Amino acid sequence: MSFLKPKTHIEQGDVVILYLSVNSMHAIEAVPTIVNKKGETIVNIFQTPYGSLKVQNIIGVEYGSRVELSKGYAHVLQPNPELWTQTLPHRTQIIYTPDISMILHQLEVRPGAVVVESGTGSGSLSHYFLRALKPTGRLHTFDFHEARAEQAREEFQRHGLGDFVTVYHRDVCNLGFTSELDGVADAVFLDLPAPDLAVPHAFKALKLSGGRFCSFSPCIEQSQRCINVLTQLGFNEICSMEVLQQESIIKTRTMPVIDLEFLKAPKDAAAEPNSNEDTKTKEPKEIKKYLTSSHPQLLPGHTGFLTFATLPPNIPKA
Numbered sequence: 001m002s003f004l005k006p007k008t009h010i011e012q013g014d015v016v017i018l019y020l021s022v023n024s025m026h027a028i029e030a031v032p033t034i035v036n037k038k039g040e041t042i043v044n045i046f047q048t049p050y051g052s053l054k055v056q057n058i059i060g061v062e063y064g065s066r067v068e069l070s071k072g073y074a075h076v077l078q079p080n081p082e083l084w085t086q087t088l089p090h091r092t093q094i095i096y097t098p099d100i101s102m103i104l105h106q107l108e109v110r111p112g113a114v115v116v117e118s119g120t121g122s123g124s125l126s127h128y129f130l131r132a133l134k135p136t137g138r139l140h141t142f143d144f145h146e147a148r149a150e151q152a153r154e155e156f157q158r159h160g161l162g163d164f165v166t167v168y169h170r171d172v173c174n175l176g177f178t179s180e181l182d183g184v185a186d187a188v189f190l191d192l193p194a195p196d197l198a199v200p201h202a203f204k205a206l207k208l209s210g211g212r213f214c215s216f217s218p219c220i221e222q223s224q225r226c227i228n229v230l231t232q233l234g235f236n237e238i239c240s241m242e243v244l245q246q247e248s249i250i251k252t253r254t255m256p257v258i259d260l261e262f263l264k265a266p267k268d269a270a271a272e273p274n275s276n277e278d279t280k281t282k283e284p285k286e287i288k289k290y291l292t293s294s295h296p297q298l299l300p301g302h303t304g305f306l307t308f309a310t311l312p313p314n315i316p317k318a
């Protein structure tokens with residue numbers, strides 16, 4: 001139940017983030033025993049590069065505390081969607097926090113919102129939707145992979161989020177979202193290989209008073225096909241974007257102090273052919289150190305194109 005609301009102490013069954021460093025975190029379940037591959041019940045010992053943790057020892061411990069490992073220490077943190085995205089078991093490719101922050105902002109997900117999502121995948125994005133729309137909203141999430149849908153359903157339940165989500169096992173490109181969802185959604189989100197096939201179903205699911213749409217696609221051709229269908233159906237404010245993180249390089253650089261007289265000199269040089277020589281010899285006199293900021297020339301990190309659109313109110317849905 002550790003995703004539902006802030007807690008002070010770890011209870012048995014909680015998902016806990018074992019934080020070793022910013023690049024090394026693990027999601028563990030606070031249970032004293034586990035069943036091994038041979039079907040035997042054994043003491044739950046979690047191994048890390050800094051030694052082992054007897055998981056029973058963290059039950060009752062305050063969240064945020066430092067806990068001893070056999071060869072070092074770690075901190076035990078209450079999970080949130082950001083930490084979960086970094087530690088969750090990958091069943092599929094997932095969407096990460098920078099793209100998700102833009103998705104939540106552009107879809108205006110807020111308490112009370114009804115969001116329709118497909119595919120559920122590993123549930124990375126779903127956890128953010130749930131945090132933003134609870135306690136009065138609802139997430140309807142669809143995946144055509146039965147095991148993934150079942151695992152996600154069980155995971156939301158275990159995380160204490162089961163009351164705010166319905167997980168469907170369904171092919172949304174061929175069958176659409178269920179008819180009970182016609183006209184109920186404030187926002188529809190697609191992370192599918194062929195989003196264009198699901199856009200007409202998203203159109204149906206959005207409220208008659210209008211709503212927001214987003215599709216995440218790694219390739220621009222997928223976005224282009226999606227945009228064609230959005231345009232045909234009367235969506236507006238269509239916009240595709242990429243969320244790229246740009247690093248700032250902070251460096252002390254040595255630079256000459258600009259001498260305005262020196263800068264003027266080359267102009268005069270055109271009139272006097274021999275004066276070129278003279279200007280070359282005029283070196284700037286003063287050199288100073290400056291703290292500078294610049295950006296790398298390459299921007300790595302393409303994840304996908306986010307295509308957003310608005311369904312305006314009262315578009316007839318014949």
Ligand SMILES: C[S@@+](CC[C@H](N)C(=O)[O-])C[C@H]1O[C@@H](n2cnc3c(N)ncnc32)[C@H](O)[C@@H]1O
Pocket residue numbers: 092093094095118119120121122123124125126142143144145148170171172173174191192193
């Ligand atoms: C990339 S994953 C989604 C990851 C998810 N956004 C996350 O952040 O964890 C795409 C999912 O879409 C599902 N999918 C693909 N085509 C589908 C369809 N036609 N109907 C429903 N689900 C579909 C796949 O089974 C897969 O689980």
